[in-house]
Amino acid sequence: MIKWIAAFIGYYLFRFPGAILGFIVGTFLDNMGGSGNNPRSIFENVTRQSVSPADFELNLLSLCSIIIKADGQVNQRELDYVRQYFLSTYGKEKANAIFRTFNDVIKNREISAQHICNFMVQRTRYEVRLQMLHFLFGIAQSDGQVSKAEIQKLREIAGYFRVNQHDFESIMAMFIKSTDNSYKILEIEKTATDDEVKKAYRKMAKKYHPDRVVTENEAIRNGAEEKFKEVQKAYETIQKERGLS
Structure with missing residues (x-):
């Protein structure tokens, strides 16, 4: 309703250009009124487009092939x-049926990681991209090791996905083992205090909780559960090392 009133006022003041501007502003106000005045939900309503399951699967498969x-x-x-x-x-x-498409993508198509990632950034939440x-x-790890070329490509995709460096290092630590893996997963230094360790765990458990991954794609939901378990495992390892309760 507000959008039509705003369009009328805009037309009265500035003719046709004013009507268009009034309609846009009124639409935004209508969305704000229907979203519980939550700024984040308003922003997502205005800027996010949904991605269909078929488009999601095709773009995910394309990234797999890369x-x-x-x-x-x-x-x-890796294919298996x-x-x-x-x-x-x-x-x-x-x-x-999905894998037939996948074989076609693998063999016959040149794919732009940047193009795919830009498409997904506009249509998915940050947690889903993680x-x-x-x-x-x-x-990358399924053949027993993650090669340097694969790490470079994964880092490139993470950049296109707008994944921050700490989150990238945390995920990488789940697949490439080192002495301070548990700390990398929790995104803290080995010198962190016990209180900082507990705070980091609570933050990461909240960030990677499967309930935050809003998607119809079961593969991604299952991945969220795996990552959540890795966060828990990292904290338990540090607990044992330090004797934390």
């Missing part, structure tokens, strides 16, 4: 990882 080809060869274990994941998530019939990155790391 990682599989990152080191210059198509590894069968993707196939098994979709089989367990969607069942045999749908997974086979889980997509987690899934891509799983593919």
Whole structure:
């Protein structure tokens, strides 16, 4: 209702250009009134577009193909990882249909990671993109190691996804082991105090809780659960090292 009143006032004051501006402003106010005055939900209503399950799957598969080809060869274990994941998530019939598309993408298409990531940034929440990155790391690691070329490509995708450096290092630590992995996962230094460790755990548990990953894609939801478990495991490891209760 507000948008039409605003359009009328705009037309009265500035003719047709004013009507257009009034309509846009009124639409924004209408959205604000229907969203509980939550600034974040208003912003997302105005700027976010939804992505269909089919588009989501196609873009995710395209990113999978980029990682599989990152080191210059198509590894069968990485292909099997993707196939098994979709089989367990969607069942045999749908997974086979998805994988036929995947084989076409792998063999016949040149894909722009930047184009895909820009598309997804406009249509998905940050938490969903974190889980997509987690899934891509799983593919890279499925043959037993994550190569330098794969890390470089994953870092590039993370940049296009607008994933911050701390979150990237945290996810990478779940797949590439080192002596201070647990601290990297919680995004803190080994010199952190006990209170800082507990605070970091609460923050990370909240950030990566599966309930925050709003998506219809089961593969990404499952990835969120895996990542949440890794955060818990990292905290438990530090607890044992320090004797924390």
